[in-house]
Amino acid sequence: MNEQIEFPQIDPNAIKRGLKYAFFFIVVLIALGGVQSTFFSVGPEEKAVVQRFGKVIAVKEPGLHFKFPLGIDTATMVPTERVLKEEFGFRTTVAAQRSKFIKTPDMLNESLMLSGDLNVIDVEWVVQFKVNDPVKYLFQVRDTRDTIRDISESVMRRIVGNRLGSEVLTVGRVAIADSTLQEMRQILTSYNMGISIERIELQDVTPPEEVKSAFNEVNEARQQRERLVNEAEKNRNQIIPRARGEADQIVAESEAYRAERTNLARGEAARFTSLLSAYRESPEVTRRRLYIETMEEVLPDIGKITILEESGTSPIPLLNLRTSENKGGAQ
Amino acid sequence: MKSAFVKSAAASVLLLVLVVGGVVLSSSVFFVDEAEQALVLQFGKPVGEAITTPGIHFKTPFIQEVRRYDKRLIAWDGAPNQIPTRGREFISIDTMARWKIVDALQFVKSVRDESGAQTRLDDIIDSVVRDKISSTELTEIVRSKDWEVTEEDLKRANVMAPENDSSALTSEIKVGRNTLTKAILNEASKDMPELYGIELVDVRIKRLNYIPSVREQVFQRMISERQRVAAQFRSEGQGEASSIMGDTSRQLSEIRSEAKRKAEVIRGEADAEATRIYNEAYSEDPEFYALLRTLESYPITLGKQTELLISSESEYFKVLRNLTP
Numbered sequence: 001m002n003e004q005i006e007f008p009q010i011d012p013n014a015i016k017r018g019l020k021y022a023f024f025f026i027v028v029l030i031a032l033g034g035v036q037s038t039f040f041s042v043g044p045e046e047k048a049v050v051q052r053f054g055k056v057i058a059v060k061e062p063g064l065h066f067k068f069p070l071g072i073d074t075a076t077m078v079p080t081e082r083v084l085k086e087e088f089g090f091r092t093t094v095a096a097q098r099s100k101f102i103k104t105p106d107m108l109n110e111s112l113m114l115s116g117d118l119n120v121i122d123v124e125w126v127v128q129f130k131v132n133d134p135v136k137y138l139f140q141v142r143d144t145r146d147t148i149r150d151i152s153e154s155v156m157r158r159i160v161g162n163r164l165g166s167e168v169l170t171v172g173r174v175a176i177a178d179s180t181l182q183e184m185r186q187i188l189t190s191y192n193m194g195i196s197i198e199r200i201e202l203q204d205v206t207p208p209e210e211v212k213s214a215f216n217e218v219n220e221a222r223q224q225r226e227r228l229v230n231e232a233e234k235n236r237n238q239i240i241p242r243a244r245g246e247a248d249q250i251v252a253e254s255e256a257y258r259a260e261r262t263n264l265a266r267g268e269a270a271r272f273t274s275l276l277s278a279y280r281e282s283p284e285v286t287r288r289r290l291y292i293e294t295m296e297e298v299l300p301d302i303g304k305i306t307i308l309e310e311s312g313t314s315p316i317p318l319l320n321l322r323t324s325e326n327k328g329g330a331q
Numbered sequence: 332m333k334s335a336f337v338k339s340a341a342a343s344v345l346l347l348v349l350v351v352g353g354v355v356l357s358s359s360v361f362f363v364d365e366a367e368q369a370l371v372l373q374f375g376k377p378v379g380e381a382i383t384t385p386g387i388h389f390k391t392p393f394i395q396e397v398r399r400y401d402k403r404l405i406a407w408d409g410a411p412n413q414i415p416t417r418g419r420e421f422i423s424i425d426t427m428a429r430w431k432i433v434d435a436l437q438f439v440k441s442v443r444d445e446s447g448a449q450t451r452l453d454d455i456i457d458s459v460v461r462d463k464i465s466s467t468e469l470t471e472i473v474r475s476k477d478w479e480v481t482e483e484d485l486k487r488a489n490v491m492a493p494e495n496d497s498s499a500l501t502s503e504i505k506v507g508r509n510t511l512t513k514a515i516l517n518e519a520s521k522d523m524p525e526l527y528g529i530e531l532v533d534v535r536i537k538r539l540n541y542i543p544s545v546r547e548q549v550f551q552r553m554i555s556e557r558q559r560v561a562a563q564f565r566s567e568g569q570g571e572a573s574s575i576m577g578d579t580s581r582q583l584s585e586i587r588s589e590a591k592r593k594a595e596v597i598r599g600e601a602d603a604e605a606t607r608i609y610n611e612a613y614s615e616d617p618e619f620y621a622l623l624r625t626l627e628s629y630p631i632t633l634g635k636q637t638e639l640l641i642s643s644e645s646e647y648f649k650v651l652r653n654l655t656p
Contacts (some may be wrong), residue, residue: 012339032594054364055386112475112540117479117490119502119553139365140430141545143406150408150427152537161473161539164480164500166488177424191404191429191532192415210550214557218489220560223570232575243583247590254594258601263615267606270610275623276616285623288646293627301630305650 030070037069045081047134050074056135078134083198086149088156089124112208113157115165120211123160124203125177127152127184129195136194142192151199155183165207169215173202178275187293341481370398370435381435382568404429404532405445407452413542414461416469421545425538426460428452428519430531437528440472448529456534459519467506470499472539476507491559548653 042048048060050067051074060075067073089111094100111124127148131137141147159179163172177200184197207215236316279286299305362370365385371378373395382388383402390397407428415421430452432438442448464472480501486488490500512535520531541549613620634637641648 008651012335018338046386051365052365053385053387054362055384056414059537091590109538109540114539114541116470116474116478118469118473119547120541121550135365139403140349141404142401146406146408147404147429150406150535154427154537157536157539158475161480161508162475164488165483166490167484170488187533191402195537205342207553208550211553211557214554218561221564225564225571228568228572229575232572235578236575238581240582240586243586246645247586250590251593251597253480254597261601261605262608265608269608272612272620272623273615276619278517279619280618290623290626291646294629298629298633301634302637302639304636306638306640308640308642311525312564 034068035069038066040065040067040075042075042077045079045202046077047080048075048077048279049134049138051076056139059134064197075139078131078137080134083128083130085129086127086145086152088126088149088152089122106118110153113160115160116163116166119165120208121160122166122204122206122208123150123156123167124205125156125180126199126201126203127197128199128201129197131194132195132196136192139192143193144195146195147191148188148195150186151184152180153181157188159183169205169207173205177202336537355392359389361388361390361397362386363388366401366403367399368402368432368435368441370400372398377436377439389395389402400432400435401445401611402431403483406411406457407449408537409453409456411538412457412460414464417466417474418463418468418652420469421542422469422472423538423540423542424460424464424536424551426456426515426534427537428531428534430458430529433524433530434528437525439528442529450528451528452528452531454524456519459515460534463515464512467511471504471506472508472511472536474504474507477508478505478507489560489563491556491563505508519539570610 040048042060042062044062046062048065049056049064050058050060052068057073065075067075089107090103091107092099093102100289108122111122112120113123113330115121129148137144157175159176160168163176168176174241181197181200184200186194188197361369363382363385367385368383369380370381371390373391374385378395381400407430409426409428411423413421430448432448438448444453482497482501485497485500502640505650516531516534519534522533523529540546643649645650
């Protein structure tokens with residue numbers, strides 16, 4: 001009942017050789033892996049968080065560094081110098097000189113919000129942030145990006161909801177960005193997440209597509225108001241200075257009249273006074289001279305002169321001077 | 332031959348010891364990451380407290396296993412809910428929360444794992460949000476406590492209140508967004524550490540909007556409000572232009588009449604002055620003036636149209652007559 005189990009005949013030397021090769025191969029692999037995972041380089045915009053058996057032991061600055069291989073030490077790069085950004089209500093698809101943007105219905109849900117006067121506004125904005133503490137960044141909050149997004153949406157809606165819609169659309173932009181920044185900083189600090197919010201930039205802030213035309217109508221009406229006022233003012237600016245000039249002219253003319261009138265009076269008065277003094281020297285002669293001179297001047301131009309004989313009963317012309325000329329003149 | 336066999340047997344034993352030792356070691360050593368905490372379970376039952384310090388830790392091999400839980404803040408994002416407010420406006424509200432595991436032992440007992448926790452949070456937060464929102468006016472949800480809008484603000488911003496009743500916009504906010512979310516957080520996080528080993532760190536309203544059917548009406552309202560503002564602008568423009576034009580013609584007649592008045596005054600003064608000058612000179616000898624002036628006026632008053640009848644006795648012709656033989 002002896003049953004012999006038959007082993008296949010294997011050459012012990014061959015096993016030995018095989019083991020030797022395998023051993024050698026493993027050693028080389030381990031050595032290669034070890035060397036490769038002993039060095040790591042940290043880029044200029046990053047810092048490296050080094051963990052030993054999971055525990056953080058160091059934060060390394062940019063440069064080449066050593067660590068223990070074989071999973072004893074692990075290094076995680078965190079971009080601490082780069083300004084990261086999150087976009088709300090749109091996405092940049094091509095970032096270049098002429099960037100391209102898209103806005104899907106999903107993104108519209110990010111940006112549609114209620115203003116304090118219960119109107120709907122489409123607010124697009126960008127949050128820029130930096131990692132200022134890589135350890136906190138990695139180990140305090142799990143869904144970092146979602147957290148920044150959620151907080152930003154929540155805060156922006158609170159701020160916009162606390163203002164009048166038309167204020168949000170026009171003058172409130174800077175104040176809104178500023179308040180959102182302050183409040184986000186406060187919340188993220190309380191989360192202790194190693195992030196610093198650098199800037200918040202409001203992009204397009206518009207009324208929803210459905211009501212845009214009504215808003216444009218208001219703008220048009222506002223411009224129309226301005227135009228009407230401007231035209232009226234232009235008209236006024238044309239008329240009033242001209243009227244002022246004309247008024248000055250009227251006054252100046254009256255002043256000219258005054259000068260003329262008084263000068264004339266003075267001249268005539270002076271003439272009279274000097275005549276008078278001459279007259280007084282010999283009144284009779286002067287009187288006669290003046291009379292005769294006047295007659296001399298007057299008579300040639302008189303149409304018809306009839307000299308009456310004083311002694312006669314009826315007016316009989318004694319002399320009828322220049323009858324023919326008179327006829328011509330009467331024509 | 333024999334020594335070679337012994338050698339290889341020894342090598343095999345050594346290899347076996349090494350392998351077994353490695354297996355035992357790897358089963359009794361575990362690492363806890365900085366982001367994690369761990370529980371050691373023996374046949375499914377937790378042993379001791381949760382391990383929260385990162386680094387290298389030990390356990391009994393084979394019979395104990397390690398469960399890892401996140402130590403960090405974890406996101407909870409609720410599905411958007413349609414809830415009527417106190418004023419019966421249906422709004423769609425999307426809330427977010429952040430929570431963390433503070434008591435892994437309690438956590439594993441009550442909700443088992445993260446997805447269990449998320450489901451529990453869904454139930455709790457949704458119900459609290461529903462309660463709070465439906466008992467609050469929409470304005471109190473949208474605005475915050477420091478809401479302060481005056482009539483002047485409305486005027487400056489060209490806002491037209493519905494039915495011209497601005498009290499809906501200017502009235503004080505009693506609760507406000509911040510207080511409301513704080514109340515939701517307080518209510519929802521009540522007893523959570525004790526019951527679930529969870530700390531609810533934050534709850535916020537992420538999104539709030541009208542439901543689509545209401546939104547249509549709101550757009551209509553916005554459109555008509557804007558149209559009213561536009562109409563106001565237009566009539567303001569016309570009114571202002573008219574007032575400028577009226578002002579222009581007022582200024583115009585003022586300027587003109589003022590100029591005329593001045594001119595008349597000046598002319599009057601001139602006439603008076605001239606009269607005074609003449610009077611002064613002529614009153615020296617009024618008779619001579621009369622003579623002079625009369626003689627001066629003859630060339631003007633007498634001309635071609637004149638027929639002059641002169642007596643031969645007159646001064647001028649007397650001489651002529653007397654010359655007659």
